[in-house]
Amino acid sequence: MCVIGVPIDDYTMxxxxxxxxxxxxxxxxxxxLGCCFRRAIVPTVFTFSTLLDGLIREDxxxxxxxxxxxxxxxxxxxxxxxxxxxMIKGLCKFGSNDMAIGLLRLxxxxxxxxxxxxxxxxxxxxxxxxxDLQTFNVLVDAFCKEGKVDEAEAVIDIxxxxxxxxxxVTYNTLIDGYCLRGEVRKARTLFDSITARGLIPxxxxxxxxxxxxxxxxxIEEAMHMFHEITRKxxxxxxxxxxxxxxxxxxxxxxxxxxxxFDEMRAQGQVPDECTxxxxxxxxCNNHQVEEALSVFHLxxxxxxxxxxxxxxxxxxxxCKCGMLDIAKNLFHDxxxxxxxxxxxxxxxxxxxxxxxxxxxxxxxxxQKMDECGCPPNNVTFRVLLQGYLKNQNYDDVEMLLQQMDxxxxxxxxxTLSLLIDQVAAGALDRNMLKLMGRLVPKELMDTPx
DNA sequence: TTAGGGTTAG
Numbered sequence: 001m002c003v004i005g006v007p008i009d010d011y012t013m014x015x016x017x018x019x020x021x022x023x024x025x026x027x028x029x030x031x032x033l034g035c036c037f038r039r040a041i042v043p044t045v046f047t048f049s050t051l052l053d054g055l056i057r058e059d060x061x062x063x064x065x066x067x068x069x070x071x072x073x074x075x076x077x078x079x080x081x082x083x084x085x086x087m088i089k090g091l092c093k094f095g096s097n098d099m100a101i102g103l104l105r106l107x108x109x110x111x112x113x114x115x116x117x118x119x120x121x122x123x124x125x126x127x128x129x130x131x132d133l134q135t136f137n138v139l140v141d142a143f144c145k146e147g148k149v150d151e152a153e154a155v156i157d158i159x160x161x162x163x164x165x166x167x168x169v170t171y172n173t174l175i176d177g178y179c180l181r182g183e184v185r186k187a188r189t190l191f192d193s194i195t196a197r198g199l200i201p202x203x204x205x206x207x208x209x210x211x212x213x214x215x216x217x218x219i220e221e222a223m224h225m226f227h228e229i230t231r232k233x234x235x236x237x238x239x240x241x242x243x244x245x246x247x248x249x250x251x252x253x254x255x256x257x258x259x260x261f262d263e264m265r266a267q268g269q270v271p272d273e274c275t276x277x278x279x280x281x282x283x284c285n286n287h288q289v290e291e292a293l294s295v296f297h298l299x300x301x302x303x304x305x306x307x308x309x310x311x312x313x314x315x316x317x318x319c320k321c322g323m324l325d326i327a328k329n330l331f332h333d334x335x336x337x338x339x340x341x342x343x344x345x346x347x348x349x350x351x352x353x354x355x356x357x358x359x360x361x362x363x364x365x366x367q368k369m370d371e372c373g374c375p376p377n378n379v380t381f382r383v384l385l386q387g388y389l390k391n392q393n394y395d396d397v398e399m400l401l402q403q404m405d406x407x408x409x410x411x412x413x414x415t416l417s418l419l420i421d422q423v424a425a426g427a428l429d430r431n432m433l434k435l436m437g438r439l440v441p442k443e444l445m446d447t448p449x
Numbered sequence: 450t451t452a453g454g455g456t457t458a459g
Contacts, residue, residue, distance in 0.1 A: 010450095011450060012450090013450095014450050014451075015450055017450095017451095018450070018451070021451095044450095044451090045451075046450060046451040047450095047451080048451085049451045049452070050450085050451050050452090051451095052451090052452090053451070053452065056452095080451090081452085082451055082452045083451085083452085084452095085452050085453080086451080086452050088452095089452070089453080133453085134452060134453050135452085135453090136453090137452095137453045137454075138452075138453060140453090140454090141453070141454070144454095167453090167454095168454080169453055169454045170453090170454085171454090172453095172454040172455070173453080173454050173455095174454095175454090175455095176454070176455070202454090202455095203455085204454055204455045205454085205455080206455090207454095207455040207456075208454075208455045209455095210455085210456095211455065211456070214456095237455095237456095238456080239455055239456045240455090240456085241456090242456040242457075243455075243456050244456095245456090246456070246457085272456095272457095273457075274456055274457045275456090275457090276457090277456095277457050277458070278456075278457065280458090281457080281458065284458095308458090309457065309458055310458085311458090312458045312459080313457095313458045314458095315458090316458065316459070317458095342458095343459085344458060344459050345458085345459090346459095347458095347459045348458075348459055350459095351459070379459055380459085382459095383459070
C-alpha cells in the first residue's frame, strides 16, 4: 500500500486506523491491521489500543476482551496504561448498560463488573503500570453514570491521597454525576468552588450545569447560566444551544425555543443532527406532531432524514397521538431507505401497536427482532408484557417471563406491580410468583416500601 | 500518532 509512491509506515497506518475507529468503522481498522501484517509493518501498542477503543465505542465488549487477552497471550504488544484504562472504560461501560445476554453470562452476577475493574487495577500494579489521572477519571465517570456519586467521590479522595491533582475533567464529570441524581444545588456549589481550586470552568463545565438545570426544569436558572457563558467571554457552542433548546421544549416554551433556534443560526451556529432530533422530539412532546412531520418532510431526503433516531422519535410521536397508520408508514419507509430499526425503534412501534390493542401484530414484530439480528432487550419485553396485561391477554405472559429469565433480564417496578395485581385478581396463576421473584432486580428488593 | 468530561428517541 502506498500513496503516490510513498510507502505507508506504521505512523501513518496508526492514524488511518484511528480515523476508522473514530468513525465507528472499527471493522475497516481491523482490515488495515491485516494490511500491516501483510506489509511487514509492525503494529504497536498504539495500534492495538486504538482498535480496542474502537471496539468499545461500538459496544463490542466481548471482542474487546478477546483482543485484550490475545494481546497478552500472544505477546502482540505490551499493554500500557492507555491499554488498561481503555479496557477498564469498556468494562465500566458494560456494567452500566442494559446488557445483551452473552455479555451477561461473562459476569458472575447481573450487571456489575467492578470486581473485574479492581482485578485489573491490581494487575496494573503487579506489572508496575501505575494508573494515572485519566484512569481514575474513567472510574469517576463510570461511577457517576451508575448514580454512585459516593464512590466517585471516594475515587477523587484516592486521587488526592496519591498526591495527584484532579483536573477540570474530573470536576466536570462529578458535576454531571450530581446533576444526573437531581442534586443540582450540590453541582452548583462544586461549580462555584472550581475557581478556588485554581481551575477555570470551561464551556463544557457550563454546559453540564446548564443541562442539570434543564433536566430538573429549573428554566430560569438555566437561562441565567446560558447568559453567564457569554457574559464571561466564553463562546456558547452547539451543545450549549442544543441543551438550552431541549430545556425550553421540556417546559413547553416552544415559541422561545423557536426564537433561540433563529438566534443561534443568525449567530452563525450551524444546527447539527442533534439539534434536529431535539426539535422533532420537542414538537412531538408538545402535541405538535403534525408540525414535526412537516419539518421532516420539508427537510426531505438528506443525511438528517436518514437517521434511525429521527424515525424513532416520529414513530413514537405519531403513536402517542393515535396516528398509528402514519407510524406504520414511517416504520416501513425506514427499511425501504435501507436503515435498520434498532431495539428502541421496535420498542416504540410495539408499544404503539399494543396501545391500539393490536397484540397479534405486536407479537409478530417482537418475534421478527431476533430474526433481524436485533434481539429484544429488557425494555422490549417489559413493553410487550405491559401491552398484554393492559389488554387482558394472559396467554403469553408466562412464556415471556420464562424467556426473560433465560436471557438474564429483569422486571421494572411498573411491570411487576401490574403482574402482581393480576395475580391478586386471579387472572394469573399464583405459581407464577416464584418466577416473578427471580426477575426482581436486587435494587428493587432493597427499596423500602 | 493511542485513553477522560457536556447535547441526541423507549
